[in-house]
Amino acid sequence: MSNGADKRKHRSRQIILTAAEAVFLKHGYLGASMDEVADQAGVSKQTVYAHFKSKETLFREVVVAMTGGAAETLREDDEEPLDDRPVGDFLIEVATQQLSVVLAPRLMQLRRMVIGEVDRFPDLGAALYENGPAKSIARLARAFAHYKELDQLSTPDPIVAATYFNWILMGAHTNAAMLLGDTALPGGKERRAHAQESVRIFLCAYGTQQNPKEKG
């Protein structure tokens, strides 16, 4: 195939994926149809099937692309350089970043859809878990091991401590969005206060410095 044909094929695939994302997020897996995807993408149904052999294949590709995207934005796949700035500063940065990337309507919709389909597509639930919380926790744990060596943290098991930090930070808002929808998502001011208090709680329990009791 010529280079131009390759490019056209890739572009048409991207257009179908974008259309499919919208259709699946709107109707869910069972409610979505390949007709509507074709219609929304402005291509024929045959073209959709030429790229994706079934609704199931297309659904998987949409979910995997969306979960990978968030991890990429957070650059969780990189081995980020660790420095010796205070652990509190590092945590505030991570917390602020994570709240703003993860608590977005598009990702919350994806999460609801995948959770509702976990019995039918257990591998997609697992993929979202691995690309979502598990990746954030692994990134934190790597930093916590570093801060333990610097004697700024006292974490017998960095993975356990990272898991607590992750859910102190993400638990309330993620779960509210799951059950109450995206109108429950916090604004910037609320997110900043929550990041501060989450870091304070965590450092009270796992920090090596004497932490002020009533910062918040």
Next chain:
Amino acid sequence: MSNGADKRKHRSRQIILTAAEAVFLKHGYLGASMDEVADQAGVSKQTVYAHFKSKETLFREVVVAMTGGAAETLREDDEEPLDDRPVGDFLIEVATQQLSVVLAPRLMQLRRMVIGEVDRFPDLGAALYENGPAKSIARLARAFAHYKELDQLSTPDPIVAATYFNWILMGAHTNAAMLLGDTALPGGKERRAHAQESVRIFLCAYGTQQNPKEKG
């Protein structure tokens, strides 16, 4: 209607609800059919419709009955008497109870199903939120206000502190079960260790006593 007819009617209603619960949890709202509910309940489809006028009505009743049941088991509707035992003992008791009642396959399945249907049934998501996390948090906040008066806690806002405690305790396991299914639910030993560590973290941040850093 005679008393006996009333009782029979109530019994038949309960049988249909039980059958419907199983059918909805297995297939989800869209995948479930009134035929299968009738079949599973051992009654005619007309009998099902005599009690519940549509699949939607039946779905709502099933979800509301299931969410109310868990709150009842935790006796969260009672104004429980508060005493002056140490706050740590109170928290361990609440934590242990809550982990064992909430992290049950039946409730986790319900939660996944309701999350997947939040766009179609926002009121059911809200009902589960109110009967679930919101009720646990209100119960804790009432106790925290009491322990603040006893000078055992330093919580500027008892609801905020109760929300953090709730998600330190419930965040990791609930979310793992949402995405990984019920095989991710923790066993008794893991639940006990997690209850201990959750209480330790919380008291480090909100307790008035000097808390040991490395209890766990």
